[in-house]
Amino acid sequence: MKRIYAIEAWCVDCKRCEVACKTFHSKSRNTVKALKAEFPPPQNRIRVEGGRQLSIAVNCRHCAAPKCVEGCVSGAMTKDPVTGVVSTNPEKCVGCRTCVSMCPFGCVRIEETFPKAVAFKCDLCGDVLGQPGEPSCVTACPNNALIYIESEG
Amino acid sequence: MAGNQAITSFDYLIIGNSAAGVTAAEYIRAQDGEGSILIVSREPYAVYGRPLISYLLEGKTTEDRMGFKPDDFYMARNIDTLFGPQYEVVSLNAAGHQAVMRDGQAIGYGKCLIATGSVPFVPPIEGLEGRTNVFGFLTLDDAKSAWNAAREATAAAHEAGRKSRAVVIGAGLIGLKAAEAISYHVDEVVVLELAPRILPAVLDDRGAAILQGQLAGHGLDCRPGITASALQGEGAQVSSVALTDGSTLECDLVIAAVGVRPDTALAVGAGAEQGRGLVVGTDLKTTLADVYAAGDVTQVVNLLDCSKQPLALWPNAMRQGKVAGQYMAGSPDAEPFEGSFAVNAVDFYDCSLLTSGIINPAPEGGYEEQVFVQGKAYAKFVTKNGLLMGYILLNRPANAGIYTTIIEERIPLAELADDLFEETPINLDFPDDLRWKRLHAFYPSGLDKRGWKE
Numbered sequence: 298m299k300r301i302y303a304i305e306a307w308c309v310d311c312k313r314c315e316v317a318c319k320t321f322h323s324k325s326r327n328t329v330k331a332l333k334a335e336f337p338p339p340q341n342r343i344r345v346e347g348g349r350q351l352s353i354a355v356n357c358r359h360c361a362a363p364k365c366v367e368g369c370v371s372g373a374m375t376k377d378p379v380t381g382v383v384s385t386n387p388e389k390c391v392g393c394r395t396c397v398s399m400c401p402f403g404c405v406r407i408e409e410t411f412p413k414a415v416a417f418k419c420d421l422c423g424d425v426l427g428q429p430g431e432p433s434c435v436t437a438c439p440n441n442a443l444i445y446i447e448s449e450g
Numbered sequence: 451m452a453g454n455q456a457i458t459s460f461d462y463l464i465i466g467n468s469a470a471g472v473t474a475a476e477y478i479r480a481q482d483g484e485g486s487i488l489i490v491s492r493e494p495y496a497v498y499g500r501p502l503i504s505y506l507l508e509g510k511t512t513e514d515r516m517g518f519k520p521d522d523f524y525m526a527r528n529i530d531t532l533f534g535p536q537y538e539v540v541s542l543n544a545a546g547h548q549a550v551m552r553d554g555q556a557i558g559y560g561k562c563l564i565a566t567g568s569v570p571f572v573p574p575i576e577g578l579e580g581r582t583n584v585f586g587f588l589t590l591d592d593a594k595s596a597w598n599a600a601r602e603a604t605a606a607a608h609e610a611g612r613k614s615r616a617v618v619i620g621a622g623l624i625g626l627k628a629a630e631a632i633s634y635h636v637d638e639v640v641v642l643e644l645a646p647r648i649l650p651a652v653l654d655d656r657g658a659a660i661l662q663g664q665l666a667g668h669g670l671d672c673r674p675g676i677t678a679s680a681l682q683g684e685g686a687q688v689s690s691v692a693l694t695d696g697s698t699l700e701c702d703l704v705i706a707a708v709g710v711r712p713d714t715a716l717a718v719g720a721g722a723e724q725g726r727g728l729v730v731g732t733d734l735k736t737t738l739a740d741v742y743a744a745g746d747v748t749q750v751v752n753l754l755d756c757s758k759q760p761l762a763l764w765p766n767a768m769r770q771g772k773v774a775g776q777y778m779a780g781s782p783d784a785e786p787f788e789g790s791f792a793v794n795a796v797d798f799y800d801c802s803l804l805t806s807g808i809i810n811p812a813p814e815g816g817y818e819e820q821v822f823v824q825g826k827a828y829a830k831f832v833t834k835n836g837l838l839m840g841y842i843l844l845n846r847p848a849n850a851g852i853y854t855t856i857i858e859e860r861i862p863l864a865e866l867a868d869d870l871f872e873e874t875p876i877n878l879d880f881p882d883d884l885r886w887k888r889l890h891a892f893y894p895s896g897l898d899k900r901g902w903k904e
Contacts, residue, residue: 302890304901346876355877358891364851368765368793370501370509372518389515391505394847395795398804399765402877402889403849406801413510444901450892 298381300448301421301432303354306444308345308406310352315341317437321422337410342419343434354434354443357404359383361450365396365405365418371402374416375425383418384426390415415425456717460488460530461556462778463549465539465716466565467491467531468500469764472519472746473771474563474778479527481779488530490551492538493755495590496524496531501764503593507631516590538629542720544738559780564717564728564736564743568710573619575706576679581688583703584681587628588710591622596628596705603702613637617691617701619678620646625707629670630798632705639670639701642691644708646652646676652794652805656821657842658780660828661801664845668799678704698813712747712760725749727760732786734774742778744770751789752856754807755815766790793854801826807840807857809830820871831871836863848874 302326316328323331323339343356359376363383366374373389374396376382385396385405392414396405405418422430435445462478465473475487498516505511524531536553542562543549550556570586574876578584583603585596588694600616607614614636618629621643633639641652647658648665664671676695682702683689690700712727723729723737727749734742745767749758758768769790776784793806811817811832817839831853832839838856852875856866863870867879877885886899898904 300892302893302901304899305886306900350749351878353878353889354887355889358889360891364765367768368795370764371499371505371516389511391502391510393501393505393795393797394766394802394804394850395793396851397847398793398795398806398850398854400849400851401855403852403875405851407847441901446894446897448892449894 298359298447298448299421299429299441300359301356301419301435301445302448304442304444305353307349307440308347308352308354309440309442310345310347310349311439312345313437314343314354314434315345315441317433318343321433325383340406340408340410340417342404342417354379354438356408357400357401357406358382358402359419359421364399364401368395368399370395375427380427380429382421382423382427382429384420384423385418386426387415392416397418415438451780454482457708459486461485462487462558462563463557464489464563464565465491465492465549466563466567467495467497467533468567468745469566469767470567470747470771470774471495471563471565472497472523473768474565474742474744474775475529476527476820477775477781478779479529479778481781485779486530488527488532488557488559489524490532490537490539490549490557492535492552493589494534495562496521496533499589499764500589501627503587503590504627504631506590506593507597513590515590530757531691533897539716542738542741544720544722544741545742549562559740561740561742563774563778564722564741564747565745565766565774566713566716567745568760569713570706571709571711573677573706573708575619575678575681577683577688578706581673581683581684581704582686583680585703585705587624587705587707593631596632596703597635599703600632604636607637607702615640615699615701616703616705617642617678617699618707620706620708621645621654621672621674622651622707622709623649623765623794624710625705626665626672626798627796628705628707629672632703633668633670640701641670641672642677642693643672643674647673648674648795649803652792652796652809653842653844654810654830657828657830657844660823661798661803661844664801664826665798669797695817710746710762712762714747717741717747725758730787732788733784734867735777736785742774744774752791753789754791758818761790763790763792763794765793768848787850791857793836800838801845802843802847802849803845804843805841806854807838808849809840809842810840822872829871833863835862845890846874849876852876852879 318341604614746762828844
């Protein structure tokens, strides 16, 4: 499958990936509305760790054997057997945080939203659960610190 | 499924239709496209997320959404099912490769999986048996019964101009989740616990005291160190509970949730060896020929201290179901199941609690502890010989899985950031090479660390 990889050497902590992710996952898909006005607030699923000296953008690895899926008690977290995309179904999620306790990369978060707190994670910007799209973080990255390429697994 | 007469023999018989059973069936079918598979269960439902029963009562899910697998899961894999109380397997003849169900029907099998899970431990409390308003809290039917009783009791109490009250016996994970759930449907909930703290198995004294205070803020009255000595009331209805401190509590219903034990009776009756759960090899085979076991029913080696115990946790059942299914079907991908360790995630109202591994170490075991308290958050880390062995994260859930992986992968703490425990762990806490390796699984071998072609 195609995966997003972070290139630490080029990351300058600009956080444009976070803004693009939040915008894509908003109702309006308008950055100002997404960051300043929408309720429930849209959630970015990629996060930049570190600071100016050293930074790296981290999001779901779409693992071959995802521990979040193994742990999910509700059946909300699934890995698509064809595309390999790991995604969460907010209808089924109850926000128990088993996935949070299992993800080795800190890439699943439970955020308060309406009408209940549920898990948020990278969905590769697909419009349908389990289907990849064109990841907005990669498009937004100004200096190839995020690449979206065919992986070897 | 109908057609009782037609059923004679299956290549694979799976007893139990929860996490371990359905996962095993899925992996059997992935390897063996032809063999016939039958799943039987005494519960009349397709597989559902068992831990969701409390969330159902909280209104965070609905019965429709509790299905753990898609609606066509069984049919799409050509898996036969018999779900209902009459299909409970009541005896097993391992030598004869045959199981008999409650309705008297016998089923032959090639290989059998015991995935019967846990049964509630029934405490020896006077007046507990034979009551109509005493409920367990392990199955969907338990939850629905308690829910109905709570609503009716509250309506009746309000009619009579008083408050309704439920008493929950047991402040373990199940008891406290039941208490939270039922608190949305009765006016008062009192939780009793024999041990001197709430959540005795997954918290320490200090964490338990903090959480108890937070739960009190939500109206949940937890009374550790006190339990029920007798349930009192005329006929089949309990109307009050006598407590071990000499006082009496009037109540409209009781939830008994003092703990669970592996449901080993069927296998043990057939001659299987039992320790603290069914004894299984790393291929999850029991001591009976062609009989495997997975999930809560098994005895698991704790990878952290090599102790043997049952591990009644969903992720463990999923993992064991996979391994058992692969071995049963002869999959080349099957990997020995060496053991596991506990990872618990639970939330009560707006409090979250994640715990893993060893959290109350023996004083002489050479363990060290570090504790961090900030606002509502309480975090404790247990280390030994430079390795992380366990954690408690009360109201500090962010990135907890990074700690879990540090435990599981036995990553030396000396290689990790000095402030690893003080605040949210991040990937930058790992050394450069290990960080790259972790975050770049399946990275194209033709590219270097700059993303350039070599």
